[in-house]
Amino acid sequence: MGISYNDYEPTERKEREVEETTSSGEELVLFFRSETQAQGFPKRDKRDKIKINGVEQFKPLEDLKYAQSFGFDYYRPDLYGSDTKIYEGGVATGHKLEDNFEIDNQLSLELKNKKGKSKFIDNEFTLVNSSSSTNYKYFIPNLLVIKGKTITFYAKYLCPDNTGVSAKITLSDATGIDNYTQDVSFNKSEEIKPITITTSASVNIAIATILSITIEKEGVTTVIGKCNILPNKQYEPNFIFIDVIYNSTIASSTDYSKFVKNLNEKAFNQAGINIVKSKNQYTLHLKPNDALRVTDSKEPIVNSNIVSNSINATNQITNFDNVLEIASYKFYEGIALKLMNEIEVELKKIKVKDKSKKDYPLIKTTESLEEIIKTKDGTNDEKQKRYNRLINNIIGFIKESKINYLIGFMCSNLESVDDSIALGYLNTRGFIVSKSGTSDFMTCAHEIGHNFNLGHTFLKAGQVNDLQIPMTETLENIMDYLSGNPPPRKSFMAFQWFKMQKSLDRYAISDKDIDTTSTGILNGFNCLKDNTSNYLGSLNLYLKFFTYEIIRSIFLNIEDSNKITLLHSDKDENDALNIISEIIKNTIKELQS
Incomplete structure (x- = not known):
């Protein structure tokens, strides 16, 4: 699998001023995404063994009550x-x-009863008399809810003296x-109660918000107890679905609306992502x-690795x-043509x-742009490669621009x-799914996770x-390899939310960023207004070659074929340049709509 990583920085842990008195260690509340997680899920079924990758191990049990439409991450060292x-x-x-x-x-997983005797919270979130752990830190769980959503998560109360309490949030x-x-x-003690939150449909949560559960004593x-409600800036990647039909002329009109709905509500809404x-x-x-078209003169015009080499009878x-x-290339080639x-x-x-002020069309009605590009000297292969190089340059721009x-x-x-x-590649635009896989949206969520720069979670x-813990140990992470048909993939971790968001931050360029104010093709094609990023230089080279080759070819073709000298200025070139620019802008609009 092709891998290309962006730099990743986790959220900085903030030091918060404690405005209330914190617990004396007699009561504690833990927060969970579901009632079953509050009982220790995800976990393994100690009564049922299965083979995973040839190794016999206990079967992972599934949290069937987690809605999956909001992000919730509780630090579970017992799993990892x-x-x-993080790698x-x-x-x-x-x-x-x-x-x-x-x-x-000020909060601890070690609680004391009124007699001062310690009780400890185990991996199933119950109170026990002794513990093998030496880490009783209270990690505040992270909650992420998209705009305009009502969700329910759960609070579990723990008290060594088993007394009740009334609390405020x-x-x-x-x-x-x-x-x-x-x-x-x-x-x-150990009672579980629902907590409901409704986020605004119009106003974002701009800064992390601490939800505190408090009691009054004397x-x-x-x-x-505390829960961290994270900012919910919404990311809306535009997804183009392409029905791939092999060696057939049949038509296809599959509606992927339900597929997208499932991807959002069962996976990506967890990270503040709403696929459009x-x-x-x-x-x-x-x-x-x-x-693939090949432009290197040492290679044949068309790559010998044809698609049928990868599809059996x-x-x-x-x-x-x-x-x-090849599917990706053919899609972009179609756009380029x-x-x-x-x-x-x-x-x-x-x-x-011309000098006598007689009018000549830039391209005759009987001519094609492809023929004009190929009119230069050279063998047929060289002419074809020149045209291939032109096509590949515009493909390079469309494919690599953000x-x-x-x-x-x-x-x-x-x-x-x-x-x-x-299959999906890391940090790229495309994934491919077999016919039967189109109904398995959680496997597709795994591959799209790769597109959003997520690696696997195992060694x-x-x-x-991204992680090097044993395979399946997350028990349910979408980027793990899990057992079951379909696998019980359920959730992303908080670091994965942040990493996907950072990956999607790069898709910020629209048709409004196209600059048509160039003064002459020889000054370059200043396609993007912001030239601060290194990648923009290569994109401008793609377009400079593309536009320069077209404009130079058509002007030389007029003079050579008509045996004349044109009376033209930068304005003529800019008229052609602006047409090319406007068509590229419209292509970008179509891809983003």
Whole structure:
């Protein structure tokens, strides 16, 4: 799998001023995403063993009550073992999973009854007499809720003396929160009660908000539990779905609205991400001989690694990497050829004058732009490669620019030869799914997670992953490899929320960022207004070559074919340049709509 990592920084742990008296250690409240998590889920079934990757182990039990439509992360060292380090490109970043949580040093998982005897909270969140752990820190859980959403999570009360209590809930800042549970009563220890929050549909939670649960004792307000409600800036990546049909002319009109709804409500809303289905949907007919265009003069015009090399006689994919690469290329090539055709149509409307002031069309009605590009000297192969290079330059711009769109290649008549039903690359725009995989949205969420720069959560030879804990030990993480059919993938961790958000921050460029104020093609094509990022230089080179090659070719073609000398200025070139620019802007609009 191709891997390209962005730098990752976890949220900084903030030191907060404690405004209330904190617990004396006689009562404590822990927060959970569901009633079952409050009982220790996810966990393994000690009565049922299965083989995972050839190794016999206890089967993971599933938290069936977690709605999955909001993000909740509680630090669970019992799941992750001793190695909680976060990695980038195979190198430890210096950050750990626990760095994504605030710690309240006044709260503790060690409680004392009225006689001063200690009780401890175990991995199933019950009180026990002794503990093998020496870490009783209270890690404040993280909660992330998208705008305009009502969610219910749960509070579990723990008291060594098993006495009840009436409590109040307060927020350090209610901005972005319309309603929330304000009073809750517990009758006994280990009782679980629901807490409801409704976020504003119009106002974001701009700063992290501490939800505190407090009790009154002899006129003193005491904090006995906390939850961290994170900012909920919403990310809305635009997804283009492409029906991939192999070696057939059949049509396809699959509606992916429900698929997107499931992706959001069962996975990405957890991270403040709401995938938007593009209003444009495409069908890509892959042919057995489809391959990549090659521009290197040492290579043949078309790459010999044709797509049929990766699909067997029964329409099963044997090499997802190659099929994804070629499908992606053919999609972009289709956009590039459509763009070239639109440029040709518009440039045929422009006329220029020779020295006698006679008008000549930039492109004759009987000519094509492709033919003009190929009129230069050289062998047929060299001419074709020149045209291929032109097409690949505009593909390079569309593919590499940070425009807000991602692509799902949904196979209509291709299955997998094994259980690898989908593939997505790290930090790229595209994933591909076999026919049967299109109904398995959690596996697709895993592959889209790769697109959003998430690696796997486990240690495996030959892979560069985000965590290096044993495979399946998360029991339910969307980026793990889990057992079951479908796997019981449920959630992302907080560090994964932040990493996906950072990846999506790069898709910020729209058609409004296209600058058409260039003064002459020889001064370059200043496509993007912000030239502060290094990647913009290469993008401008893509467009400079593309536009320069077209404009130079058509002007030379007029003079050579008509044996004349044109009387033209930068204005003529800029007229053509602005047409090309406007068509590129419209292409960007289409991709983002």
